[in-house]
Amino acid sequence: xxxxxxxxxxxxxxxxxxxxxxxxxxxxxxxxxxxxxxxxxxxxxxxxxxxxxxxxxxxxxxxxxxxxxxxxxxxxxxxxxxxxxxxxxxxxxxxxxxxxxxxxxxxxxxxx
Amino acid sequence: xxxxxxxxxxxxxxxxxxxxxxxxxxxxxxxxxxxxxxxxxxxxxxxxxxxxxxxxxxxxxxxxxxxxxxxxxxxxxxxxxxxxxxxxxxxxxxxxxxxxxxxxxxxxxxxxxxxx
Numbered sequence: 329x330x331x332x333x334x335x336x337x338x339x340x341x342x343x344x345x346x347x348x349x350x351x352x353x354x355x356x357x358x359x360x361x362x363x364x365x366x367x368x369x370x371x372x373x374x375x376x377x378x379x380x381x382x383x384x385x386x387x388x389x390x391x392x393x394x395x396x397x398x399x400x401x402x403x404x405x406x407x408x409x410x411x412x413x414x415x416x417x418x419x420x421x422x423x424x425x426x427x428x429x430x431x432x433x434x435x436x437x438x439x440x
Numbered sequence: 441x442x443x444x445x446x447x448x449x450x451x452x453x454x455x456x457x458x459x460x461x462x463x464x465x466x467x468x469x470x471x472x473x474x475x476x477x478x479x480x481x482x483x484x485x486x487x488x489x490x491x492x493x494x495x496x497x498x499x500x501x502x503x504x505x506x507x508x509x510x511x512x513x514x515x516x517x518x519x520x521x522x523x524x525x526x527x528x529x530x531x532x533x534x535x536x537x538x539x540x541x542x543x544x545x546x547x548x549x550x551x552x553x554x555x556x
Contacts (some may be wrong), residue, residue, distance in 0.1 A: 364541050376485065387544075388533075395480040409553060410525055423541045427499035429487040430474070 329426045333418075339440040345360035346407040355400045357424070362412035364423040367396055367405045369439045370434075371416040374387075379418075380405065410438050415439060442466040442545045444536045449550030454521050457528050460550055462519040463535030469515035470494075478532035481550075486532075488504055489521065490540050504530075526554045 330353040340346045358365045367380040367384050383403060392395035393408040407414055419431040460476070486502040489510040490499045498510055505537040509522040519536055533538040 362540070366543060368543070375548055376543075377546070378542070378544055381520050381544070417484075421485070421543065426540065427487075427488075427490065427536070428501050429540060431485045433485045 329422055329430050330357070331420055331422055331432040333420060333435050336362045336433060336435055338435055338437045339411045340407075340437060341440045342412065343409050346410050346414075346437060348416065348418055348420075348437075350398075350403045350405070352401045352403075352422055355401075356422050362424075363399065363412065365396075365403050366399070366421050366423070367422065369414075369416050370419065372415075374416075385420045407438065408416050410437070410439070412439060414436050443476070444467045444538065444545055444547035446534060446536050446547045449534065449552045451553045451555065452526055453556050454527060454554055456554070457522070457524040458526065460523065460534055460552070460554060462521075462547055464517045464519065464536075465540075467538075469512075469517040471539040472521045472538050474512065475537045475540055475543070476510060477518075477543075477546075478530075479535070480529070480532040485530075488534070491519070511542035519544050523552070526552075527555050530554050 332351045334349045356365050363383050365383050368376040370376045379390050384396045395406050417434045417436050419434050423429050452458050452485045456511045475490050491510045507525045511520045531554045535549045536547040537543050538545040
Protein backbone atom coordinates (compact mmCIF):
# COMPACT_ATOMS: atom_id res chain seq x y z
CA UNK A 329 0.00 0.00 0.00
CA UNK A 330 1.42 3.36 -1.04
CA UNK A 331 0.80 6.26 1.31
CA UNK A 332 0.89 9.72 -0.25
CA UNK A 333 1.04 12.82 1.92
CA UNK A 334 0.46 16.40 0.87
CA UNK A 335 1.77 18.93 1.11
CA UNK A 336 5.35 17.87 1.77
CA UNK A 337 6.20 21.32 3.11
CA UNK A 338 3.77 23.39 5.17
CA UNK A 339 4.68 26.94 6.25
CA UNK A 340 2.11 28.20 8.75
CA UNK A 341 1.68 31.43 10.69
CA UNK A 342 1.47 31.04 14.46
CA UNK A 343 -2.12 30.75 15.59
CA UNK A 344 -3.36 29.72 12.16
CA UNK A 345 -4.80 26.30 11.27
CA UNK A 346 -2.90 23.61 9.39
CA UNK A 347 -4.05 20.54 7.51
CA UNK A 348 -2.13 17.53 6.19
CA UNK A 349 -3.61 15.03 3.78
CA UNK A 350 -2.73 11.34 3.61
CA UNK A 351 -4.07 9.12 0.85
CA UNK A 352 -3.64 5.37 0.54
CA UNK A 353 -3.56 3.34 -2.66
CA UNK A 354 -6.27 1.04 -1.29
CA UNK A 355 -8.87 1.10 1.44
CA UNK A 356 -7.43 0.83 4.95
CA UNK A 357 -10.49 -0.82 6.49
CA UNK A 358 -9.32 -4.07 8.07
CA UNK A 359 -11.37 -7.27 8.25
CA UNK A 360 -12.06 -6.56 11.93
CA UNK A 361 -13.73 -3.29 11.00
CA UNK A 362 -10.90 -1.12 12.29
CA UNK A 363 -8.87 1.27 10.17
CA UNK A 364 -5.22 1.14 11.20
CA UNK A 365 -4.12 4.60 10.17
CA UNK A 366 -1.95 6.44 12.68
CA UNK A 367 -0.29 9.86 12.76
CA UNK A 368 3.11 10.68 14.21
CA UNK A 369 5.00 13.85 14.99
CA UNK A 370 8.79 13.99 14.89
CA UNK A 371 10.29 17.08 16.41
CA UNK A 372 13.87 17.97 15.42
CA UNK A 373 16.35 15.59 17.01
CA UNK A 374 13.66 13.44 18.62
CA UNK A 375 12.10 10.05 18.09
CA UNK A 376 8.67 9.95 16.48
CA UNK A 377 5.75 10.37 18.86
CA UNK A 378 2.28 9.07 18.12
CA UNK A 379 -0.46 11.70 18.06
CA UNK A 380 -3.46 9.88 16.64
CA UNK A 381 -4.32 6.20 16.31
CA UNK A 382 -7.02 4.47 14.28
CA UNK A 383 -7.79 7.62 12.29
CA UNK A 384 -9.22 9.86 14.98
CA UNK A 385 -8.22 8.76 18.49
CA UNK A 386 -5.96 11.28 20.15
CA UNK A 387 -3.21 9.96 22.40
CA UNK A 388 -3.01 10.89 26.06
CA UNK A 389 -1.17 14.17 26.54
CA UNK A 390 -1.69 15.32 22.95
CA UNK A 391 -3.23 18.80 22.85
CA UNK A 392 -6.82 18.91 21.66
CA UNK A 393 -5.83 21.27 18.85
CA UNK A 394 -4.74 18.10 17.01
CA UNK A 395 -7.47 16.06 15.36
CA UNK A 396 -7.63 13.24 12.84
CA UNK A 397 -10.38 12.35 10.43
CA UNK A 398 -11.11 10.39 7.29
CA UNK A 399 -12.11 7.00 6.04
CA UNK A 400 -11.32 4.45 3.37
CA UNK A 401 -8.39 5.91 1.47
CA UNK A 402 -8.51 9.58 2.45
CA UNK A 403 -7.30 10.89 5.80
CA UNK A 404 -6.48 14.26 7.33
CA UNK A 405 -4.55 15.57 10.31
CA UNK A 406 -5.61 19.03 11.42
CA UNK A 407 -4.06 21.47 13.84
CA UNK A 408 -6.60 24.10 14.82
CA UNK A 409 -4.08 26.76 15.90
CA UNK A 410 -0.41 26.14 15.25
CA UNK A 411 2.02 26.78 18.09
CA UNK A 412 5.81 27.01 17.97
CA UNK A 413 6.21 23.56 19.56
CA UNK A 414 4.37 22.00 16.59
CA UNK A 415 7.37 22.47 14.30
CA UNK A 416 8.54 19.15 12.96
CA UNK A 417 7.74 16.41 10.48
CA UNK A 418 4.40 14.63 10.46
CA UNK A 419 3.94 11.09 9.16
CA UNK A 420 0.94 8.94 8.49
CA UNK A 421 1.39 5.16 8.62
CA UNK A 422 -0.89 2.30 7.71
CA UNK A 423 -0.90 -1.09 9.42
CA UNK A 424 -3.98 -2.60 7.79
CA UNK A 425 -2.29 -4.30 4.86
CA UNK A 426 1.08 -5.63 5.89
CA UNK A 427 3.81 -6.64 5.54
CA UNK A 428 5.12 -4.17 4.74
CA UNK A 429 3.87 -1.50 7.11
CA UNK A 430 4.10 1.70 5.09
CA UNK A 431 4.65 5.34 5.95
CA UNK A 432 3.84 8.51 4.09
CA UNK A 433 6.79 10.58 2.91
CA UNK A 434 6.40 13.06 5.76
CA UNK A 435 5.19 16.66 5.87
CA UNK A 436 7.55 19.29 7.23
CA UNK A 437 5.69 21.95 9.22
CA UNK A 438 7.50 25.23 9.78
CA UNK A 439 6.53 28.59 11.14
CA UNK A 440 6.16 31.26 8.50
CA UNK B 441 6.65 3.67 32.51
CA UNK B 442 7.28 1.96 29.20
CA UNK B 443 10.90 2.23 28.08
CA UNK B 444 12.68 0.93 25.00
CA UNK B 445 16.43 1.43 24.93
CA UNK B 446 18.40 0.53 21.82
CA UNK B 447 22.12 -0.15 21.73
CA UNK B 448 24.75 -1.66 19.49
CA UNK B 449 24.97 0.93 16.75
CA UNK B 450 28.25 2.20 15.39
CA UNK B 451 30.51 2.48 12.37
CA UNK B 452 30.91 -0.64 10.24
CA UNK B 453 32.50 -1.26 6.87
CA UNK B 454 30.44 -2.28 3.85
CA UNK B 455 29.89 -6.01 3.93
CA UNK B 456 30.26 -6.11 7.69
CA UNK B 457 27.91 -7.16 10.45
CA UNK B 458 26.37 -5.60 13.51
CA UNK B 459 23.90 -6.68 16.18
CA UNK B 460 21.42 -4.22 17.62
CA UNK B 461 19.67 -4.75 20.94
CA UNK B 462 16.59 -3.22 22.48
CA UNK B 463 16.00 -3.49 26.21
CA UNK B 464 12.34 -3.24 27.16
CA UNK B 465 10.89 -2.34 30.54
CA UNK B 466 7.68 -1.08 32.09
CA UNK B 467 5.40 -3.59 30.38
CA UNK B 468 4.98 -7.34 29.87
CA UNK B 469 7.39 -7.71 26.97
CA UNK B 470 6.42 -11.30 26.22
CA UNK B 471 2.85 -10.19 25.44
CA UNK B 472 3.75 -7.69 22.72
CA UNK B 473 4.68 -7.90 19.07
CA UNK B 474 7.71 -5.77 18.23
CA UNK B 475 9.27 -4.03 15.25
CA UNK B 476 12.37 -2.32 13.99
CA UNK B 477 11.94 0.91 12.05
CA UNK B 478 14.80 2.92 10.54
CA UNK B 479 15.41 6.44 9.33
CA UNK B 480 18.26 7.31 6.99
CA UNK B 481 19.86 10.73 7.59
CA UNK B 482 17.47 13.45 6.47
CA UNK B 483 14.97 10.89 5.15
CA UNK B 484 11.63 9.46 6.17
CA UNK B 485 10.69 6.42 8.24
CA UNK B 486 10.99 2.88 6.91
CA UNK B 487 9.62 -0.24 8.56
CA UNK B 488 12.34 -2.92 8.67
CA UNK B 489 11.10 -6.00 10.50
CA UNK B 490 8.42 -7.52 12.74
CA UNK B 491 8.38 -10.34 15.27
CA UNK B 492 5.38 -11.82 17.04
CA UNK B 493 5.18 -12.05 20.82
CA UNK B 494 6.38 -15.65 20.84
CA UNK B 495 8.88 -15.20 18.03
CA UNK B 496 7.10 -17.68 15.82
CA UNK B 497 6.09 -15.19 13.15
CA UNK B 498 8.61 -12.89 11.48
CA UNK B 499 8.50 -10.48 8.54
CA UNK B 500 11.06 -8.31 6.78
CA UNK B 501 11.08 -5.43 4.37
CA UNK B 502 12.30 -6.50 0.92
CA UNK B 503 15.26 -4.15 1.30
CA UNK B 504 16.73 -6.23 4.15
CA UNK B 505 15.36 -9.71 3.49
CA UNK B 506 18.10 -12.33 3.54
CA UNK B 507 20.55 -9.99 5.27
CA UNK B 508 18.87 -9.06 8.57
CA UNK B 509 17.54 -11.38 11.28
CA UNK B 510 15.14 -10.29 13.99
CA UNK B 511 14.88 -12.22 17.24
CA UNK B 512 13.81 -11.81 20.83
CA UNK B 513 14.52 -13.21 24.27
CA UNK B 514 11.40 -12.85 26.41
CA UNK B 515 13.24 -14.01 29.52
CA UNK B 516 15.62 -11.05 29.10
CA UNK B 517 12.97 -8.60 27.87
CA UNK B 518 15.10 -7.96 24.83
CA UNK B 519 14.69 -7.55 21.09
CA UNK B 520 17.54 -7.98 18.62
CA UNK B 521 18.41 -7.22 15.02
CA UNK B 522 21.34 -9.08 13.52
CA UNK B 523 22.50 -7.20 10.43
CA UNK B 524 24.93 -8.68 7.93
CA UNK B 525 26.20 -7.85 4.43
CA UNK B 526 25.69 -4.23 5.35
CA UNK B 527 25.51 -1.61 2.62
CA UNK B 528 25.91 2.15 2.58
CA UNK B 529 22.14 2.47 2.16
CA UNK B 530 21.62 0.73 5.52
CA UNK B 531 23.05 3.81 7.23
CA UNK B 532 20.26 5.03 9.50
CA UNK B 533 18.96 5.48 12.99
CA UNK B 534 17.30 2.22 14.00
CA UNK B 535 14.30 2.40 16.33
CA UNK B 536 12.76 -0.37 18.38
CA UNK B 537 8.96 0.09 18.27
CA UNK B 538 6.18 -1.67 20.13
CA UNK B 539 3.08 -3.09 18.42
CA UNK B 540 2.75 -3.15 14.62
CA UNK B 541 -0.86 -1.94 14.53
CA UNK B 542 -0.31 1.05 16.79
CA UNK B 543 3.46 1.81 17.00
CA UNK B 544 2.65 3.23 20.41
CA UNK B 545 6.13 3.36 21.97
CA UNK B 546 9.49 4.12 20.35
CA UNK B 547 13.02 3.96 21.65
CA UNK B 548 15.49 6.80 21.26
CA UNK B 549 17.19 5.02 18.39
CA UNK B 550 20.73 3.84 17.69
CA UNK B 551 22.79 5.11 14.75
CA UNK B 552 24.32 2.65 12.31
CA UNK B 553 26.84 4.06 9.85
CA UNK B 554 28.09 1.88 7.02
CA UNK B 555 31.19 3.39 5.51
CA UNK B 556 34.75 2.54 4.61
